[in-house]
Structure formats: structure tokens, C-alpha cells
Amino acid sequence: GQNIDQPTEMTATEGAIVQINCTYQTSGFNGLFWYQQHAGEAPTFLSYNVLDGLEEKGRFSSFLSRSKGYSYLLLKELQMKDSASYLCAVFDSNYQLIWGAGTKLIIKP
């Protein structure tokens, strides 16, 4: 079966750095997405990786290792507004998006 694993919840301090991991086992791979979802709101796109390595976008970076079935989202200089759930999703061989359950990130002052 297809499976995407993320930690259920993480806590970090304002101004710090946090890394949210995602491991996947899917039938094929055509890219990995990270989305942010604030409570009660819709998911919004953060990043996309299809090749191994690090993609940096401001305070957010996303890393992919296809051989290990592994990705992480790195958030720097955490702000209170970063409190949200972070969803990892993989495009499988049928170009269907398979979603992880999401990681709820709690930022403390």
C-alpha cells in the first residue's frame, strides 16, 4: 500500500528553527509537495521537490532524498504565525496526490 508518515505534532520556540520530516512509500514518484494549513482554513502551497537536494524559499526550505523516500521542511526564524499544520504529499505513478496526515506545529513565545 501507499503510505506517508509525518510526526503528529511538534512544538518549537519563536525565533528558533524546526525541521518537519516526511517519509513515503508510494507506487512511483513524480514529485513531493509541502502545504501549510492554518486551523479552519484551506491548505496553501509551500514548496515542490522532484530532484534530490534542497530548495530554499525565504525562511522555508525543503529537502528531498528519493533513494531514502525522505523529505523535510525546514522553517527558520519561527514566527507565531507559523503555527499551523504542515502537509506532505507525493505524486504517485498515476499522478494522484497521496497526502500525509499532517504535522501540527505549535510555536511558543
Next chain:
Amino acid sequence: IAGITQAPTSQILAAGRRMTLRCTQDMRHNAMYWYRQDLGLGLRLIHYSNTAGTTGKGEVPDGYSVSRANTDDFPLTLASAVPSQTSVYFCASSDSAGGPVEQFFGPGTRLTVL
């Protein structure tokens, strides 16, 4: 520019009733999707449409039907609602199907079936 709109925002429904969730996008995207989101589970695809006039089944299609008469609208119908269909429903769209492109999401409909 609204993006994607969904209606209603929330609804409480008696079991056995019929319900249609509306979704409209103004981005002229070819592909549209319906997901349900339940606590502790990832988003699960119910139905999708790669282009106007075509639809397909996702991971959890039972009890739901869709239609795609035009590019902009993609309604989701529950023919006879059951309590297990209590969930938050998100409509999404993307510029093309069959490729790893970003999906844009509507604000969601919170549905409670009693």
C-alpha cells in the same frame, strides 16, 4: 479575483437526506478535485475531473457523485447522507491534470450528518 468558492460554509444534515456541495473556480483551470479531511487522516480524494465533461473516481468515491458540465463548476452530491460522511470537504483545482502542478483549494465546507 475569488479563486475557488465553496458553498455552504457549513451544514448540519439529517441522515438519509440528499445534499449538494457547490464549488466554483474562476481561474479557468482544467482539473478539479473533491477531497474530504478527517482528524488524524490525510486529505482523501473523492472524485476528480481532468477536464469539463469528464470525471473519475478517487480513493473514497462511495456514496458521492459529481458532474462537470463546464470548466468553472464541480458540484459534489451526497445522494443519501450517512453519519460517516461527517467531514470537512475541500474542492481544489489545478491548471492541468496528469502532471505535478500546484493545487489551489477552496475554503472548505464543514458537514455534519446526524
